[in-house]
Structures are given as structure tokens and as C-alpha cells.
Amino acid sequence: MGVVAVVTGVSRYLGGMVADLLVGQPGVDRVIGVDVIPPPAPLTAEFVRADIRNPVLGRIMEDAGVDTVVHMGVIATPRQAGGRSVMKDINVIGTMQLLAACQRSESVRHLVVKSTAAVYGSGPRDPALVTEDVPPRHPPTSGWAKDSAEVEDYVRAFGRRRSDVHITTLRFANIVGPGMRTGMTSYLTMPVVPTVLGFDPRLQFVHEDDAIDVTLKAVVQRSRGTYNIAGDGVVLLSQAVHAMNRIMLPVPVSTLSFVGRSLARGAWADFSRDQIRYLTYGRALDTSAAADNLGFWPRFGSHEALASLASAVHAHG
Amino acid sequence: MDEQRIRPSKAARRVGATGPRPISPARLAAHAGEVKGEDRSEEFTSTLEVVKSRLTGDYSVDDFGFDPQFTDRVLMEIFRPLYRHWFRVEVSGIDAVPSGGGALIVANHSGTIALDSVMTQVAVHDEHPAHRNLRMLGADLVFQTPFIGDLARRAGHTLACHADAERLLASGEVVGVWPEGFKGIGKPFAERYRLQRFGRGGFVSAAVRTGVPIIPTAIVGAEEIYPMIANASVLARFLGLPFFPVTPTFPALGPLGLIPLPSKWLIHFDDPIPTDHLPPGSADDPAVLFDITDQVRERIQRRLYDLLAQRGGVFG
Secondary structure (H helix, E strand, O other): OOEEEEEEOOOOHHHHHHHHHHHOOOOEEEEEEEEOOOOOOOOOOEEEEOOOOOOHHHHHHHHHOOOEEEEOOOOOOHHHHOOHHHHHHHHHHHHHHHHHHHHHOOOOOEEEEEEEHHHHOOOOOOOOOEOOOOOOOOOOOOHHHHHHHHHHHHHHHHHHHOOOOEEEEEEEOEEEOOOOOOHHHHHHOOOEEEEEOOOOOEEOEEEHHHHHHHHHHHHHHOOOEEEEEOOOOOEEHHHHHHHOOOEEEEEOHHHHHHHHHHHOOOOOOOOOHHHHHHHHHOOOEOOHHHHHHHOOOOOOOHHHHHHHHHHHHHHOO | OHHHHOOOOHHHHHHHHOOOOOOOHHHHHHOOOOOHHHHHHHHHHHHHHHHHHHHHOOOOOOOOOOOHHHHHHHHHHHHHHHHHHHOOOEEEOHHHOOOOOOEEEEEOOOOOOOHHHHHHHHHHHHHOOOOOOEEEEEOHHHHHOOOHHHHHHHOOOEEOOHHHHHHHHHOOOEEEEOOOHHHHHOOOHHHOOOOOOOOOOHHHHHHHHHOOOEEEEEEEOHHHOOOOOEEOHHHHHHHOOOOOEEOOOOOOOHHHHHOOOOOOOEEEEOOOEOOOOOOOOHHHOHHHHHHHHHHHHHHHHHHHHHHHHHHOOOOO
């Protein structure tokens, strides 16, 4: 019998793409996409409008005999959810409900979680390249990064209770590309990009196509483990601003949040404490585990991924 | 593999391929026969290209943030006059540094400001026939300080931690470490040329694990650049610094007190201590590591006294 998969968060670009492309994969029988809001365009995959915080999901999984759960439902910006408390609720409580359903299910064999490299935090005591096995030296304290760290905690706890389920956690660097809109892409497309005076952090990007590919690969291979996913190489923030053809405005770190929010009026750009730490100290990932154990090599380097965002932005004016 | 990750930008490749590299005495001597004028115009074009690539962000840095173009064309150019004319650095034993592959340079630390590590970087780059870039391991304080942390990364430095040290050594870089840390640079003038405790000796385990030679290195001269007669520890704590130096000229003379005294410098790279012959598992054997640490420490201390005797006067 082939894979019967549930994909959460399909009404956003990445989740929708993964659900749709999963349909065509060899050995995949059925794909059920789940989200609270309907997708902007109809999916090839089946769509069920459901809140993952609702027990209805457990029944769906039961009825369909779901063996693979792809959790892409952790949202990054309060604006997407309608406020920080709702966002936290969806991210953390939603994941708990999802995992509760998984734990009950007798058919679930594989769980793939889209996480973020933001769980490492950022700081001066980080090694130049972060590996998956080292506990974060500067754990995140707020927002999406903290939610993701909590989600990973629950996933680990689930893994202990259901050791028969294979778990793949993918920690992505900033995902960019023509289809993606995130706090980072909004930040880098501001006409004037405020940065931290005296720091030029190392950033990494992963192209959306690579992010989709590696998620599909993880599902099809039924892999297990935690993997850093980033395009090769690093891009300094100043280089990124140049690549986006924007103007850089270095300001003292204490004023960045204020200046950023004033300049970014209406945009999604994120100036949370963790994001400011990231814009100060940067972060780069050791991606050798993904290459060695998952057999995944991103097609786009960090520079190329960013260039594809730049050309997409340029094309749309 | 690390080679692949370094993504040379167009301009960097051009400069690397055809542009003249910064002038060093060795290279000047080698090119002595060439026509000077042509050389200069070529250099001018390449300087323009460098400026252009700096302004457009079209240069490459490696995963550690090392920016070879900036290091070569800006930092080295700034520190070279200090190296050559102010401190008149004399280098011996540079052959101890291999032309290829990893090596760990371990040196004494002194001088209130870590100019000794910068001068060692210039020495390895300019005096070694392969013009190797010394990759240094620094304290986290360096990387949290605005501008300084950024410059340090661009110059090829990274955090002193096992992960980074082993990664650099394994990828065949020459790594520099100053195990005395702040205890070394912040010690009073009266204790000059007396080696402080060598931390936990983590650098030895990194070298043993990657099987690279350790090169004990003695630096004479840095102790006298800012003779520290007192440490304003209350002020230091207030500023979050490991120490706040009081020298005969600083802070009494204000910014003028920042000018280092022109002491005469000698840097000696001692014979390498091989680590690749050790049995596997040695990196986890504290007895082996302590033994090597002591050996390195003793060699540096002995060589310091030799160099001091050889130097004669402080100002040469």
C-alpha cells in the first residue's frame, strides 16, 4: 500500500506546493491537505478545511488510514494569524493537537516537521557553522522562533512516546524565491533597509524549490533525523541589500526596532528581539548531515537563492 | 569541500587571477626586473576594480565570514607599515609553517591590545613563501563588539571553540591561537614575558583530533607597546571589559596614549610538534593533552628568554 499523507498549512505557498507535488510522487496514493482557510487556488490534492486545534483531524486520519503527516502549519508572522496570541495558539496548541492525534493513530508511521534554523537563536558564542546535535547557546525568547523551539520539544516528546514513528525535522534557513513572502523577504524588499550599526551578519538562504524538494524527499524516503537545510555559502547582510538593489541604513541596535517599524509601515518585516539578534550576529548552518544521510544537495546556493528573489521583485516592479 | 563553498564572485576571480597582489618585499624582489610603469597602471586598474566590487557587494566571503579581498587589499595594507617600520618585526623559523595543509600556531599573548596576533598574521602572510592566511581564534567578546567583531570575521578570525578550530584545521587552514587569552594581554608590565596559564588547553585536542602539527611561537616586543602599570578594575567592570589598562600615557594623554611605543619585535616560529603519529583516541586522553600543552608552553617560554637576550634593547 502506498503513502497516505496529511499535509497541514496547505493554504500557504510552501504547504500547497508540497501537497500538490506529493500527489505525483511514486508510491503516494492519497494526499489530504488541511488548513483553516481555503487555499488561494484549488489544490490538486484533496482539501479539508479544518483547524488542527480541532479533534476532527484525528477522525480524518483514522478514516483515511493516514500513515504520513507533514506538518507545515507553523506560522511565522502574527499578521498571518491575526495577532500574536492567536499565532501562538495555532502554532503550539495546534501542534499539540496534531501530535495527540498522531499518537492515537495506529496507522501513522512517519512525521515530517518543517522547522526553522531560528531555533538555534543567534549570538557571539555560536560556532561559525551550527550543527544539529549541539544545544543552542542562545535559545530564542520570543515569537515564531520560540514557537518553533516549543514545537520541536513537543515533537521530540512525541518521538519518545512513539519510537516506532519515523520523525524528520527540517530546520530551514530563510526560504526565499518568487512564491515566498516572509518576514525576511519583506525586510529585504523595504526601499530603505535598516541594519545594525557595526555588524554585518552572515545570512543564509534556501530557495523555495529546494525547500519543497527536500520535504518531498523526506516523505518519500521515510527518513528520520533532524537536518539543517540551507543553500551553500553565506551572504553578508550588506551584500544581500546590494543584491536586492536597496539602500542600507545602519542604525544603533537600540533604535533598530523603532526605525524598522516606522519604515516598514504595513509590511510584514519582523523586528522582534530574536530577529534583531539574527540581524546582529547572523547564523550559518552546517548542512553536511542533510547531504550525507538524506542525500540532499540544494540546487541553489545562498547567493543564487537570493538572486532569484531579487529578479522576481525586479520583474514585479 | 570547503573549497567548493567559497563562491568567488566575478570580480574576485578576476583580481585573484590576473591582478597584482599586494606588494611584499619578497614579491618586489622577484619582480625587480620588470617594467615599473606598466606594473603601476595595472595595479591602478585592479584597485578600481576592487573599489567597485566593494561598493557593489560583489566579493565573496567563506562560511566563517573571511573576506580575502578585504584582508589582502585593506587590512594588510594598513598594518604592513606598522609591521615593517614601527615595530621592525624580524621573523625567524617561518619554514616551520607548512606550505599546504593544516597547522596550529600557538603563541604568547601580550600588549594590552591584541596587536601581537595581527602582526603574526602579517608575518605569516608576507614572510611565508605560500603567503598563507592565518585564521585566528578569538574570544566571544571580540564578536559581540560592534565594528571589531565584523573586522575580525572579515580578517578570517572566528570564535575560539572546538567546532570552529577543528573545522578550520580539517579543511587545511593555518590556525592561530593565543591560549593565555585576556590573562596574557591584560597582565601588568612587571610580569612581562612570563607565560600565564594556558586555559584548558582545548587547542591541543583540536590539533590532535585533526592530526595537524602544533607550532610553538614566541613573540617578543608586544609587551612594551602599552606597558600596563595598573588596571582600573572598577571601570572595567562598569564597561563590561576584562580589564581597563592604565599605561604611562593612557588615559593621561587621551588619544595620544593610544599610539603604541615603537618597541623592536622578534617573532620566532619553533619546530613543529607533530600530532599525527599519536594513537587514535589520544584526543580524548587528558594525560596526552596535558603533556603536549606543557611541552608547547615550555618551548615558548624558553624561546622568549632566548629572543629577549638576542634583542638587546627594548627599542632595538
